[in-house]
Amino acid sequence: MSDRLDFMSQDDEHFRKHCGGGDITGLAEGITPIRPAADHSARALQTDPMTSALSHATNNALFEATRARRVLHRNTIDYVARLIREALPDAAAITVDTRDGELFEVRDGHGTALYRAPFTPASPLHDSLADDIEDLFRHAFPFGGLDEAGWETAAEGLPYRSVILPDVTRRGTARSHFPTPEGMASIHCEYTPGVAPGFQIAGPDSAFARETRDRIRAAIVNSGLEWKPGLMQITAHWTVAQSGSSADLAIACTALAAAGAIDPAALNNVAVIGELGLDGMVRPVPDVMGAVRTAQLAGYRKFVVNGTRDFDTVNEDVRITVVGPNDLNAALAFLHEMYEPTTTLDAGREGTPGEDAGKCAQCDERLVWDSTGRCVHDTQGGYFCYGPRRAGRRTHVLAD
Known part of the structure; x- marks a missing residue:
């Protein structure tokens, strides 16, 4: 335990300067929730x-x-x-x-x-x-x-x-959902810059809140990520605590989205599952397929999981889109990429929402016009193309 706290304390000064202050170890006087x-x-x-x-x-x-x-x-x-x-x-x-x-x-x-x-x-x-x-x-x-x-x-x-x-016009918020034994549970983050610095996780399980806060703080610092000094407040539904450290990655990505690292909308309809090490690496979690099945039943088709063991397990299901980052920075990059495809196609390429749009020019997946009639996704709702990128695009591309 002392080694863990010593390791986290080494980056305490960096966290105070770049990530809203506070104390990585959670032991500083006056900030105990x-x-x-x-x-x-x-x-x-x-x-x-x-x-x-x-x-x-x-x-x-x-x-x-x-x-x-x-x-x-x-x-x-x-x-x-x-x-x-x-x-x-x-x-x-x-x-x-x-x-x-x-x-x-x-x-x-x-x-x-x-x-x-x-x-x-x-x-x-x-x-x-x-x-x-x-x-x-x-x-x-x-x-x-x-x-x-x-x-x-x-x-x-x-x-x-x-x-x-506070300056309420500058407040950032983000929300995600995490698969728990009770179903999809909410994670809500609110970041207010310019006020007394702090990093707080609220919930009925004090041990979960304290230990999760410590891991996420250290992972953010050691990933080279930062935000302007301010108050980060995270509310995780009590059932998230039952999943233990499996929710680390989801909480960290939601907090960083609230602080502006990625568009909060990038978390929509994506299940993020993974434990975070103090070094920012994404670790495998127990019963990842159980969490995936819970999310699938709730309509989720896009997943972010550990890039080694969990990715190989989950990727066997052809009905879903899976990415496997090895660290926190890669997870943010994947979320950004998976969201970016919602940009419109070239001018003049429009169709009727829900109708067949033909095959992707890169991966041959059957495509459908989305609800706007200006974008296409595959039959599972995915905009991101994982096949051979013959046209050099990360999105699905309509054949000429």
Whole structure:
């Protein structure tokens, strides 16, 4: 364990600089997420159907409550930022007495106070606006989770906390789905640049969140990937934790898509399966075919899996399109390539959606016009051509 932490700590400075700050080891003071409730899924597997059903219902409720609290804090600070900037356009951060919900100070980007309590007739924030803001805080703060939401202890000490006001126009989001024993489960990532740096994974299983965060942070750093300082918040459905490290690659790619490394739409209808090593390499996972079958039943036909053992296993199924990256960078490149073919064909080449478009000039696959009538894909919905590329194109090419 100590070797693992030492290895991760070597890249801590790089991560702080290039990937939104925080601490790769997850041991730094002040960034530990709140303790989630225990995961009861293991108990559910060992008990009667009624207890199992109640356990699953409890975990679903805990997940939804955690997500709802995060949304509440995010929407509250977004709304507060907009209200404050209507009166103080240069506002960049605020300090609040979290015990009483009172707005204590508003500062610009240089740390200069633009407003400071108590309110006076000469204050730039009129009394009714300050009351509205404080009422929002008094409703949100009792739900807890302020550390997770980016509120840091202010120089005045607790209960005073400070938070950077977000620029919601620059926020990035991405969503993917991962095959679990319960079906396809959601992974949602939200990246807000310019606020207090952090990298958080929320879910009812604290061990899963902590260990997964550590692996993904190290893999991103050691892959030479980076994003501007900001807050990365990841919400993985509780059933993702049951799959353990098999969801590493999906979570990492979704986070990087939210930060702008690839178009978030590149994750649509693609199942990404693989464990990440601390060095950024993609590792095989247990029962990869079970995960593939779950995704197939949900309508997925494109898969990203480990490039050695898992690729050879999954690629035997001719009904699906499979790519096998060996590392995180290659996985992003494949996702970009698989999405890129949605660009239109040459001008004048159009057809009726759903009708036969002939064979691909490169791989001889039968092609169909897609829903736009301006692009073609194979009968399984794949735009990417894996056959001999006689025309030198990565997409399917219509014969002349």
